[in-house]
Amino acid sequence: MLDVKECERARVTRDASYDGRFFTGVLTTRIYCRLICPVRPARAENVRFYASAAAAEADGFRPCLRCRPETAPFRGTWNGSLTTAHRALRLIE
Numbered sequence: 001m002l003d004v005k006e007c008e009r010a011r012v013t014r015d016a017s018y019d020g021r022f023f024t025g026v027l028t029t030r031i032y033c034r035l036i037c038p039v040r041p042a043r044a045e046n047v048r049f050y051a052s053a054a055a056a057e058a059d060g061f062r063p064c065l066r067c068r069p070e071t072a073p074f075r076g077t078w079n080g081s082l083t084t085a086h087r088a089l090r091l092i093e
Helices: 002-011 053-058 081-092
Strands: 025-028 029-033 047-050
Touching: 002 047, 025 053, 029 053, 047 053
Parallel strands: none
Antiparallel strands: 025 029, 025 047
């Protein structure tokens, strides 16, 4: 369960230690972001917090094109083409 006060504090300060631990959905745009997204922060009354990118999408939000929240840290998609290159090298070996 997410603590709304803690999430709001982390959102306003853009605390990178929370990156990937929760996502923010903005009601006015129907876009969800990672905590460290460089966009101007939305007003608190327009923000909803989600434990996962999938939960935000299930609630009707679409991913931000700047921070790519659907590729949360520590997943293969986060590393992009580097993951593909590492996999190719493993297959060659």
